[in-house]
Amino acid sequence: MHLTHLNIHHFRNIVFADLPLHSRFNLIYGNNGSGKTSILEAIYFLSLGRSFRSAQLSRIIQYEAQNFQLFGRFFDQTELTIGSMRERNGKSVIKLNGEAQLSQSVLTQAFPVQLFNPESFNLLNSGAQQRCKFLDWGAFYYDNAFLKTWQQVKRLVKQRNAALKQQFPRNYIEILENELVEKSQSLHIQRQNYFDKLAPKVQEILSVFSNQFAIQMSYFKGWSSDKPLSAVLAEHYIMDVKTGITNHGPHRADLRFKVNGHPAQDILSRGQQKLLICAIKLAQGALFSQKRKTGCLYLVDDLHSELDQTHLSHLFEKLMQTNGQVIATCIERSHLSDLFKPYDAQYFHVNNGRLCDTKINQENLAQQGSSEKTFLSAGEQQ
Ligand SMILES: Nc1ncnc2c1ncn2[C@@H]1O[C@H](COP(=O)(O)OP(=O)(O)O)[C@@H](O)[C@H]1O
Ligand SMILES: [Mg+2]
Known part of the structure; x- marks a missing residue:
């Protein structure tokens, strides 16, 4: 099981972001406060219907926006979609394959995430x-x-x-x-x-x-x-x-x-x-x-500041051996890029709530025959 695409609207400092994800390894990097944890929080929210850092919706919905919307496309034998919308007044809509669901547990069941963060x-x-x-x-x-x-x-x-x-x-x-x-x-x-x-x-x-x-x-x-x-x-x-x-x-x-x-x-x-x-x-x-018989999604937030290099590489080695999808964050790309080097991976650079660019792992470009992709978020296109 893996997320192929994630769309985020009005979630924390992210006005709009569209992330085409790699089926195995993804690295999100950027300065403090740029929105890395918010991206992981959005994925976590899609699965569990709650945040791992705020109990109150008003903290998560973008200031001045009326709601946030999350949309994910994922693959589990076949392509599936999940969506979640929350209004300031507490109203919520959750969808699996376009159909409204009464219970969050349907999404949780379909889309499992495992979070590693300092907390x-x-x-x-x-x-x-x-x-x-x-x-x-x-x-x-x-x-x-x-x-x-x-x-x-x-x-x-x-x-x-x-x-x-x-x-x-x-x-x-x-x-x-x-x-x-x-x-x-x-x-x-x-x-x-x-x-x-x-x-x-x-x-x-x-x-x-x-x-x-x-x-x-x-x-x-x-x-x-x-x-x-x-x-x-x-x-x-x-x-x-x-x-x-x-x-x-x-x-x-x-x-x-x-x-x-x-x-x-x-x-x-x-x-x-x-x-x-x-x-x-x-x-x-x-x-x-x-x-x-399928892997879950591992969200790994900011662990380079928590674990020494030896233990960080033990953890990532183990994660790489799983059949799950890894989405990890760090401040400097170099904090984790050595660990990602042997693998095909997607890199995302986030700056002030905006995705600046996404790159296929440089080392694997030749093999993939793919050119570097650059795209701007809607905020930048305006
Ligand atoms: N509801 C909100 N609306 C707009 N911005 C917010 C909201 N909540 C938090 N923020 C801002 O969004 C950013 C969140 O960043 P975060 O995802 O924690 O960054 P990182 O993990 O990259 O350090 C912070 O700059 C914070 O001030
Ligand atoms: Mg963070």
Whole structure:
């Protein structure tokens, strides 16, 4: 699966951009504030219907514009199109192959992206919810039944919390609990199955990166492993009523990492933590490829400032070995061009929200018989 074309309108500082993408390797470079991360954010938004840096639409829609529009053409055995439009008033239109969709999950399912950015390196310290989201990304693609179970659990936890807050009778809450217990067990099994595939893959990739540290990875289902959820809910009922929330259940699940029995975040250097996180993301991508027989899209933002040269090349080597599409950013073209040199790649230079030019990798021009392409964004043509 790969994105062949991306159109961006009124997204952050990009008035209009049209990116013809290479099926494997793409490098976007330009000064700080030029719009590189915004391009990756637009692709991420197409897939997940949210940004990785702002929760509020008003921050993402271009100042003074009423909406932003994103349009992508991608190839997955056949050519497909995806579109996403968001108005300032919150109205949204999402389309797959020109047909309006009611749920973002249709686009997420069709168009998977895996993001590597400096913020992803906070995963170990960022709380169970973030780590669980991470696990759920993989489980969503690994098991077709996952989304439905996840939505049911989410709804039931919300309903139980509302009932606790409003001090509904115990027998009413028990009816919700019975259903919650059943769905929670299914969700736990789906997560556990995915985790059992993920953990050895992470170890395998980590051993290529470094043999300096041994990680024990575990999955916590959200409640005590030696008791059924029904017993845990009954035991903590008074506390749940007091706090007005369900304190135990699959919404409290976590991915945990230890080194010699201690929390990994207290032991690993910052650099080692980054490697671990890269290994987890690569492992997720590899499992996706195995399952779907196609690669996902890897968005790699600004990592030359986060990883030293050796680890950066380990990461890119691994990315190049996947069957996915890589779209990476850096400030100076030279930061990553050596890593891209052996491959056919597309280069994009961004300046003040405008694409200045795109180039096929110079080294491969002769082989491709292709001439250098230069185009201007609509903003420059005016
Ligand atoms: N809603 C918006 N409308 C217009 N410009 C914006 C908006 N939000 C952010 N910007 C500007 O867009 C640019 C975003 O740049 P960014 O994509 O982070 O650049 P880079 O990753 O190249 O450093 C910044 O210059 C920022 O001031
Ligand atoms: Mg950036």
